[in-house]
Amino acid sequence: MQFEGVLRKMKTEIGDPIQYYLLFETDFLNVNQVLGKKLQISFLKYQCLNCGLERPIFRQGFCRTCFFDIPAAxxxxxxxxxxxxxxxxxxxxxxxxxxxxxxxxxxxxxxxxxxxxxxxxxxxxxxxxxxxxxxxxxxxxxxxxxxxxxxxxxxxxxxxxxxxxxxxxxxxxxxxxxxxxxxxxxxxxxxxxxxxxxxxxxxxxxLHFPVLHYPKKVKSLNLEKTPEYKGELTGIKGQYLLFEDNTVFNVRGSEGYYVALTLS
Incomplete structure (x- = not known):
């Protein structure tokens, strides 16, 4: 199963545990349902959350021009x-x-x-x-x-x-x-x-987060340096995805990145 679209911070719903959702233009993924499964993240391109153009992301999901211009920044x-x-x-x-x-x-x-x-x-x-x-x-x-x-x-x-x-x-x-x-x-x-x-x-x-087990020592996934990553999802906390090999991925910190997510 594959999902494709631009990353935005995960939507959440209070519960025990908290429910997490990745929303794309025509689809969504309940991330809690991926716990214990393999998830591949492939970085395809940039897409500014404001202008929608394929420009490098500067901050907060915006390209440099939008970041210094729009009221939301x-x-x-x-x-x-x-x-x-x-x-x-x-x-x-x-x-x-x-x-x-x-x-x-x-x-x-x-x-x-x-x-x-x-x-x-x-x-x-x-x-x-x-x-x-x-x-x-x-x-x-x-x-x-x-x-x-x-x-x-x-x-x-x-x-x-x-x-x-x-x-x-x-x-x-x-x-x-x-x-x-x-x-x-x-x-x-x-x-x-x-x-x-x-x-x-x-x-x-x-608040109770959906975590099967926590990493002992975290290593952060940077999609610009590692445009393709695959690992078993073992938890979600804050705006981070946690994987079994101690890799952590900051979804909010990667807003404006257009990705493909593949479940296996």
Whole structure:
């Protein structure tokens, strides 16, 4: 059986375990059903997620031209504290930025490899936590726009990490943490503008990933260097496919790559 198309980050569905789907233009694959089977990945060409042209991918699935032009790749995506739509100031496209920035956002704690702080739109909970490979997470504040979430994250990351160690996450070298205690401990560092939005009485969310066994030491598959790979799929965590030979493949990091997937 073969599937062909441009890679985008896997869609997920909360469950025990989480369900993963690769969506292509005319077909889709429930990746959970491939666990324990051989999967061949063949890199055929590039295809920018915005313009659709066969151009080398620069970042986030976009070619260089699109990355520096389209509103979906503005600096405020990675740095929410740079959001300006609440002031009526345009970065690249004010209408788009109002739509994305002027909606409820969550500042959260997630434990993937360590406890970290992060920001996401409320509509992306728990998807964002799943994409980061977090086995537990909790909301800290819910604010009405992206800017308030961004300045809260900036303040909190002075006292807690804001990055995930992806190697530890993929080898499952993690400890359970009391995220309620972490939430309460960090409360005093929330900026004054966001303090009224603190969430006081909530519990951790636990997430369970479809993994038969974890790699002991990961080696990352780069399709530009290795355009064809075949291995037995043994797990899915975050946006990574895990294989029996310790190879791991970052689907989201390969967005914009047009591939053929062959099952056997």
């Amino acid at each position: 503005g600096d405020w995506i990675m740095h929410p504290e740079l959001s300006t739509a609440h002031l009526g100031k345009e970065d690249r496209d004010l209408e788009y930025e109002k739509k994305m920035q002027l909606q409820p956002h969550i500042v959260y704690l997630a434990n993937s490899s360590n406890v970290k702080v992060g920001v996401t739109r409320k509509s992306q909970v728990p998807t964002r936590w799943i994409d980061q490979g977090a086995h537990e997470a909790i909301e800290i504040v819910e604010v009405p726009n992206r800017y308030l979430a961004g300045i809260t994250e900036v303040a909190l990351k002075e006292h807690i990490a804001d990055k995930t160690n992806w190697r530890k996450m993929l080898t499952n070298d993690v400890d359970d943490e009391d995220l309620v205690s972490w939430r309460d401990k960090l409360r005093s560092y929330i900026p004054e503008e966001a303090a009224p939005y603190f969430i006081q009485n909530n519990k951790e969310t636990e």
